[in-house]
Amino acid sequence: MTAHKTPRIQASDITPRELFYDRRRFMQLAASASLTALLPNAVLAGEPLVNVKKSTDNLRDELTPYKDVTSYNNFYEFGTGKEDPAQNAGSLKTRPWTITLEGEVNKPKTFDIDELLKLAPLEERIYHLRCVEAWSMVIPWIGFPLAELIKHVDPNSKAKFVEFISLHHPEQMSGQKSSVLNWPYREGLRLDEAMHPLTLLTVGLYGEVLPNQNGAPIRIVIPWKYGFKSAKSIVKIRLVEKQPISSWMEAGPNEYGFYANVNPEVDHPRWSQAKERRLGDFLKRPTLPFNGYGEQVAQLYAGIDLSKNF
Amino acid sequence: MILKNLNNKTLLWLKISVFLLALIPLIKLIVGGYFDDLGANPIEKITHRTGYWTLIFLLVTLSITPLRWLTSWSWLVRLRRMLGLFAFFYASLHFLTYLVLDQFFDWNNIVKDIIKRPYITIGFTAFVLLILLAITSNNYSTKLLGGRRWRLLHRLIYPVAVSGVVHFWWLVKKDITEPLTFSLLLAVLLAVRLIYWISKHNKMIYKDR
Numbered sequence: 001m002t003a004h005k006t007p008r009i010q011a012s013d014i015t016p017r018e019l020f021y022d023r024r025r026f027m028q029l030a031a032s033a034s035l036t037a038l039l040p041n042a043v044l045a046g047e048p049l050v051n052v053k054k055s056t057d058n059l060r061d062e063l064t065p066y067k068d069v070t071s072y073n074n075f076y077e078f079g080t081g082k083e084d085p086a087q088n089a090g091s092l093k094t095r096p097w098t099i100t101l102e103g104e105v106n107k108p109k110t111f112d113i114d115e116l117l118k119l120a121p122l123e124e125r126i127y128h129l130r131c132v133e134a135w136s137m138v139i140p141w142i143g144f145p146l147a148e149l150i151k152h153v154d155p156n157s158k159a160k161f162v163e164f165i166s167l168h169h170p171e172q173m174s175g176q177k178s179s180v181l182n183w184p185y186r187e188g189l190r191l192d193e194a195m196h197p198l199t200l201l202t203v204g205l206y207g208e209v210l211p212n213q214n215g216a217p218i219r220i221v222i223p224w225k226y227g228f229k230s231a232k233s234i235v236k237i238r239l240v241e242k243q244p245i246s247s248w249m250e251a252g253p254n255e256y257g258f259y260a261n262v263n264p265e266v267d268h269p270r271w272s273q274a275k276e277r278r279l280g281d282f283l284k285r286p287t288l289p290f291n292g293y294g295e296q297v298a299q300l301y302a303g304i305d306l307s308k309n310f
Numbered sequence: 311m312i313l314k315n316l317n318n319k320t321l322l323w324l325k326i327s328v329f330l331l332a333l334i335p336l337i338k339l340i341v342g343g344y345f346d347d348l349g350a351n352p353i354e355k356i357t358h359r360t361g362y363w364t365l366i367f368l369l370v371t372l373s374i375t376p377l378r379w380l381t382s383w384s385w386l387v388r389l390r391r392m393l394g395l396f397a398f399f400y401a402s403l404h405f406l407t408y409l410v411l412d413q414f415f416d417w418n419n420i421v422k423d424i425i426k427r428p429y430i431t432i433g434f435t436a437f438v439l440l441i442l443l444a445i446t447s448n449n450y451s452t453k454l455l456g457g458r459r460w461r462l463l464h465r466l467i468y469p470v471a472v473s474g475v476v477h478f479w480w481l482v483k484k485d486i487t488e489p490l491t492f493s494l495l496l497a498v499l500l501a502v503r504l505i506y507w508i509s510k511h512n513k514m515i516y517k518d519r
Contacts, residue, residue: 064350067350068350071349071350072349072350072351076484076485080484080485080487082349082350082351133483135354178485180484180485181484251484252484270427270428270429270480270481271427271481272419272423272427274419275419277351277353279350279351280350282411282414283414284414
């Protein structure tokens with residue numbers, strides 16, 4: 001994968017490597033000393049994931065601190081405040097958990113999460129996350145390409161789109177008691193977007209199992225699209241013929257489109273998308289087309305008017 | 311009733327207490343900033359908190375008159391100027407946060423924002439009107455303008471408060487709980503005045519007959 005160009009950052013902004021790895025070593029030590037090490041797989045938030053292929057992307061880009069990644073979240077299932085998910089997501093039960101793949105496929109299947117984790121080797125990917133609210137993070141995710149999973153169910157010729165459906169469980173997800181969005185949360189991609197090698201089926205971050213507030217036990221991450229496209233706590237993936245309607249498209253059809261590609265030239269109707277604040281930075285930086293992944297994904301949109309298909 | 315008339319000394323103590331209480335939101339922000347305790351996006355938090363307290367102080371200022379009608383505590387009006395100035399104070403911090411921390415003097419972008427983004431247009435307009443009210447809040451201005459014109463000018467507090475709430479409403483992504491709460495409180499405060507004026511007007515008509 002070609003590394004994207006990133007603006008220069010000051011040395012003082014970089015989390016010291018020792019600090020970053022010290023914390024990890026501590027977590028690994030703590031885990032191996034505990035009974036959880038006897039389990040075949042890490043299952044609970046915070047447990048270390050083993051046998052993960054390290055990211056080949058060098059750490060030129062400052063990672064957003066673990067604390068910020070796990071305490072500043074948009075996850076309306078647990079409340080609309082940024083700090084709500086970290087406070088409320090403890091009630092989510094991530095085991096047992098199944099994910100059903102159905103629709104226009106030759107081999108529909110319901111996977112148990114622990115079975116799914118073994119489908120393909122886990123790898124670390126350091127991605128930029130750009131929220132539609134004009135802030136951004138750099139996060140070391142862990143997962144494998146969504147394509148690996150979709151191949152297993154063998155899409156038929158009618159499959160043109162992929163719809164993601166998140167868990168609907170108001171007792172575990174207190175935010176769903178409010179009708180701020182139409183539950184369950186639904187998102188969608190074109191099949192070729194879903195099969196793109198950058199689209200990551202994600203089960204961890206910072207070397208450990210995904211914390212609940214970040215979309216445990218399984219979510220997708222599509223780094224060239226605004227964050228809301230990356231559905232969390234997924235229970236169903238449906239391959240369909242027609243373009244699905246996402247929860248955010250229903251909530252604000254003029255403000256949130258199906259594509260939601262990061263685009264500095266197409267403003268949100270109420271605010272500019274030209275710049276973003278990388279959390280931890282003081283000055284805003286220019287937002288890059290496709291969030292800096294244009295080289296890898298721009299050809300997916302050849303001939304499409306992106307100002308209309310926002 | 312003992313609260314009906316306060317002597318000057320008690321009122322002074324009351325004023326000092328209100329003044330110190332009104333500074334608490336600012337102190338909390340400063341302490342939070344010092345201990346790096348403003349969350350992952352401190353600039354956003356400062357913007358939201360100062361905006362929130364501007365609206366609170368606008369509503370508190372607007373509740374003085376209805377409270378006076380309710381309680382006949384005439385001294386309440388002597389707190390009103392300070393409360394209004396605190397609304398202006400937090401609005402100024404809110405604007406400065408936008409100017410310095412959020413935009414860092416990117417004038418080009420600021421002008422574009424003010425023209426192009428309705429929530430910023432209306433918020434900025436409200437702030438400009440609030441400046442007018444703040445600079446004419448002293449006794450000298452009252453004398454200079456004359457009571458009648460001064461009162462007329464200071465009715466601008468109504469469009470300012472409405473604009474402030476609309477500004478909030480237009481910027482939230484989806485969850486309107488907070489702007490809705492502010493709107494309902496403001497609606498009550500304005501409705502009370504309307505009812506009062508109508509009944510007063512009716513009484514006058516009655517007397518004329």
